[in-house]
Amino acid sequence: MKYKRYNFDTFTVHTVKTDKFKDCVMEIILRKPIKKEEITKWNFLTDMLTYTSKKYPKRRDLAIEFENLYNTSVRGVPSRIGESYSLSIITNFLNPKYCDEGILKKIIELPFELLLNPNVENDEFDIRSFNIVKNRTKADLESLREIPSRYALRQSLVKLDDKSPVSYSMSGYTEDLDKITPSNLYKIYLELFKSFQCDIFVVGNLDMDEVVNIITNKFTNQYVKNFEISLYSNPKIRKRSIEVRENGDYEQANLVMLYNLEDLNKRERDIITHIYNFILGGGSISTKLGKYLREDNGLCYSTGSMYQKYDKLLMIYAGIDGRNFKKAVRLVKRAIKDMAEGNFSEQELSEAKLALVSSLRMGQDSIGSILNNYLFNYLDDLPLFESRMELIMDVTKEEVVALAKKVRLNLVYLLDGGGDDNARNKN
Amino acid sequence: MIMQEIKIKGVDEVILHEKCDNGLDIYMWVNERVNNYYMTFNVKYGSVNTEFKLKKDKKVYSVPKGVAHFLEHIKFNLPDGKTANDFYNQYGISINAFTTFDFTAYEVFGNNNFKEALDYLVEYVNTPYFTEEMVEKEKSVICEEIKMSKSSPSSKLFFGSYRAVFHNDPHRYIVTGEEEDVKKIKLKDINLVYDNFYHPSNSFIVITGNFNPYEAVAIIKERYSKLKIGKYSEPKVIKPTEPYSVAKKYDVIKTNVEIPKAKILYKIKRSNFKDFDDVLLRIYLGIVLRSNFGATSDFKEDLIEKELVTALGYSRDIFDDYVVISIVVESKYMDTVLDMIKEKMMHLEVDEDSLVRRKRANIASLIYDYDDIEYINTDIQDNIMEYGYVVDNFYEIYNSLDMDMINKIIKEISIDNYSVVEIVPNKKDEER
Incomplete structure (x- = not known):
């Protein structure tokens, strides 16, 4: 595997040459500091740019082109990392050696064609595509409550700190959507390359000099944008945790508990918290949470914990019967306390290390994980796969316990299942 | 060994x-x-x-x-x-x-x-x-x-x-x-x-x-x-005998959904497709459905453009004596859309260009798939459960797909026996 960086004035291309895969990926990553009021418009623009273009005025035209290019796909993915907003245009494609001659150029140029030549007439985006994307976005926003586990996680973050980026909905907001018009969207588009820092990652078994050559011939970005983007968000810390309950119209209640992780050093952020999280609830059903909530007490089918590194948060979730709320909270607290008191064995520690090393090795077989490996090394100086494996194996129990003492409960949130159970719960 | x-x-x-x-x-x-x-x-x-x-x-x-x-x-x-x-x-x-x-x-x-x-x-x-x-x-x-x-x-x-x-x-x-x-x-x-x-x-x-x-x-x-x-x-x-008719022509499920969804399911006798083994049947039906209801279809483009649907999908399954073709839709104008789907099912079509593109795309997928050990494991499982053997000639099948067979299969898709199932918001209780 060979990583190479090509620096240009207005963007950087990172290439990873590997003969592991028959497919290839190119990701154009545009990043800027996040602002709540801008999320909807940038999301909308991403959707528009990857839906149609001047050359492919109907979605069907683009879908046909994808098939012609041997099932190539181009999609736009907005995301948030801490306090940064990231807009990715991801192109997956078959290695050209299995395709017709000359196809590499067509494939590499396609996402740039979409970005640089949008479906615009008289300084307005095509009304037809505009309405389709708007309608679809509206439907997505209306459907946010349909998956209760996802909705509960979102709501818990709003209740944690509604001013912090952690609470921002990456689906956008209806009130901002209503303000977007075909003409002001074009003005937003004109700001795109002025507002974002641009990196392009390419992974696959390709002649990377040729790929870079195609990119530089097609991509004529003229705006230099090199600003400091803070990766980490700093949500509110509470000395005394709060409890919030909301009612939903669901078959099952969803419990979320949010813990702050403060004053972690780099080793704790990059390595130790992952081990802590694995023992607590990130691994199989044999974790502390799996054992206490599911195996010993049969309170739930699904439970676990997630480490949100760039939000300095630990999230715990469980799908439970609302009547078991108090018992479930008590058991989660017990698991957290066990960790802080060092009530886990050397064997649990060793198993967590092996499992994490194993999952990094699995990542080496995934083209997306390989891309992320180099991306986060570049953005956050996260050690690459091999170094991370070594660092993981060096972690001691004392280090995990020291980290565990920095885990502080902030919020207990319950999205109740509604119905009779809910009524009983209140009494 | x-x-x-x-x-x-x-x-x-x-x-x-x-x-x-x-x-x-x-x-x-x-x-x-x-x-x-x-x-x-x-x-x-x-x-x-x-x-x-x-x-x-x-x-x-x-x-x-x-x-x-x-x-x-x-x-x-x-x-x-x-x-x-x-x-x-x-x-x-x-x-x-x-x-x-x-x-x-x-x-x-x-x-x-x-x-x-x-x-x-x-x-x-x-x-x-x-x-x-x-x-x-x-x-x-x-x-x-x-x-x-x-x-x-x-x-x-x-x-x-x-x-x-x-x-x-x-x-x-x-x-x-x-x-x-x-x-x-x-x-x-x-x-x-x-x-x-x-x-x-x-x-x-x-x-x-x-x-x-x-x-x-x-x-x-x-x-x-x-x-x-x-x-x-x-x-x-013991497999119970299943009659040809559908159990319910129409059913409605009220739940925590914001935008109504529905599925229209056509129950067709397997014996209609005598010239197709299960492998061929799945491939040809897939092409017909994609061409008429998928991303490259005018029909889907039209429904989305008229803001009649926010999602449209399809599937086909073989259950012993029956084949079930399903069209799934998300829409606020369900009655109109379901009528349009039924109408479309009466006029299914695939053009030559579309068949050529699908051949190419299917072959590309076949190559892609062998990057993924999980996918290939699942594919072997499915082959064994669906056909009883590992299919080794998809490449040849894709290359030999032809319009005569497409037209033949379209002719055999009967559309008179179907169910409609709708998912509507709980609050519709009061409205209805």
């Missing part, structure tokens, strides 16, 4: 097959470019197999719905008080399991200690240990799993639609069983199923990834030589 080599035409890949003396089939695909291995132990026993006859007494046995899934949950427990998780955790190897309508799979995903991982997979799946206490304890966990699945509108629509299509076919019941079914399950049901279906003759192992296939076969055979495996009882699953 000479194994059967199944050469996958057009993509330069080989799947190895070994038939063991005890009846077990082993399928292996080696990919030396990757670090990992993925192994599945598959038992041909799924949620639909709730009634069966045994050779020994010719009696009909029936078990509550959801037994296959229940058994999968408690299969991880072992006589020494430990679980399979305890064993695999010591190596950092991941395990899981899942149950479908037709089979149950026990999975191992890792990149170290291959020998131990495979040996133990064979050992633990073939070591029955079930107790009353275990059965009672697991009931609450499974009931929460059912509730979780029922909180998802798409899952409700999926199972609700088969309930409308089938009168007797057990695909009309959810894989986990309902809560009341789960509560009825007893230790004797678990043992009955295990004793009669968990046999090498009714199982197959699929291993994909980076490993030595000769070593793998030796490990499996060695482990079986130490296990006490009884004679296969050859249970005969």
Whole structure:
């Protein structure tokens, strides 16, 4: 595997040459500091740019082109990392050696064609595509409550700190959507390359000099944008945790508990918290949470914990019967306390290390994980796969316990299942 | 050891097959470019197999719905008080399991200690240990799993639609069983199923990834030589007779959905498609449906442009005597859209250009797929369960697809026998 960086004035291309895969990926990553009021418009623009273009005025035209290019796909993915907003245009494609001659150029140029030549007439985006994307976005926003586990996680973050980026909905907001018009969207588009820092990652078994050559011939970005983007968000810390309950119209209640992780050093952020999280609830059903909530007490089918590194948060979730709320909270607290008191064995520690090393090795077989490996090394100086494996194996129990003492409960949130159970719960 | 080599035409890949003396089939695909291995132990026993006859007494046995899934949950427990998780955790190897309508799979995903991982997979799946206490304890966990699945509108629509299509076919019941079914399950049901279906003759192992296939076969055979495996009882699953008509022409499910969704399901006699084996039938139906309802269809483009739908999809499934074609839609103008879909089904068409593009795209997918050890493992599982063998000539089939067959299949799609299932918001209760 060979990583190479090509620096240009207005963007950087990172290439990873590997003969592991028959497919290839190119990701154009545009990043800027996040602002709540801008999320909807940038999301909308991403959707528009990857839906149609001047050359492919109907979605069907683009879908046909994808098939012609041997099932190539181009999609736009907005995301948030801490306090940064990231807009990715991801192109997956078959290695050209299995395709017709000359196809590499067509494939590499396609996402740039979409970005640089949008479906615009008289300084307005095509009304037809505009309405389709708007309608679809509206439907997505209306459907946010349909998956209760996802909705509960979102709501818990709003209740944690509604001013912090952690609470921002990456689906956008209806009130901002209503303000977007075909003409002001074009003005937003004109700001795109002025507002974002641009990196392009390419992974696959390709002649990377040729790929870079195609990119530089097609991509004529003229705006230099090199600003400091803070990766980490700093949500509110509470000395005394709060409890919030909301009612939903669901078959099952969803419990979320949010813990702050403060004053972690780099080793704790990059390595130790992952081990802590694995023992607590990130691994199989044999974790502390799996054992206490599911195996010993049969309170739930699904439970676990997630480490949100760039939000300095630990999230715990469980799908439970609302009547078991108090018992479930008590058991989660017990698991957290066990960790802080060092009530886990050397064997649990060793198993967590092996499992994490194993999952990094699995990542080496995934083209997306390989891309992320180099991306986060570049953005956050996260050690690459091999170094991370070594660092993981060096972690001691004392280090995990020291980290565990920095885990502080902030919020207990319950999205109740509604119905009779809910009524009983209140009494 | 000479194994059967199944050469996958057009993509330069080989799947190895070994038939063991005890009846077990082993399928292996080696990919030396990757670090990992993925192994599945598959038992041909799924949620639909709730009634069966045994050779020994010719009696009909029936078990509550959801037994296959229940058994999968408690299969991880072992006589020494430990679980399979305890064993695999010591190596950092991941395990899981899942149950479908037709089979149950026990999975191992890792990149170290291959020998131990495979040996133990064979050992633990073939070591029955079930107790009353275990059965009672697991009931609450499974009931929460059912509730979780029922909180998802798409899952409700999926199972609700088969309930409308089938009168007797057990695909009309959810894989986990309902809560009341789960509560009825007893230790004797678990043992009955295990004793009669968990046999090498009714199982197959699929291993994909980076490993030595000769070593793998030796490990499996060695482990079986130490296990006490009884004679296969050859249970005969009883399949109820399913009439041609649909069980319900129309059904509505009220749930926590914001935008209404619906499925229209056409139940067609399998015998309509006599010129197509199951492999060809799936491929041709896929092309017809994609051309008419997929991303490259004018129809979908038109519905979206007129803001009549926010999502439109399709699927096709073969169930013994019937083929079910489903069109799924998300819309606020459901009556109009359903009428348009019915109208479209009367005028299905595929043009030559579209067929040429699909050939190319399908061949590209075939090449892509061999990057992914999980996908190929799943593909082999599906091939075995759907066709009984590993299909080695997709490449040739794709290259030989022709318009005559397309036109023939379109002619045979009958559209007079269908169900409509709608998912509407709970609040519609008051409005209606």
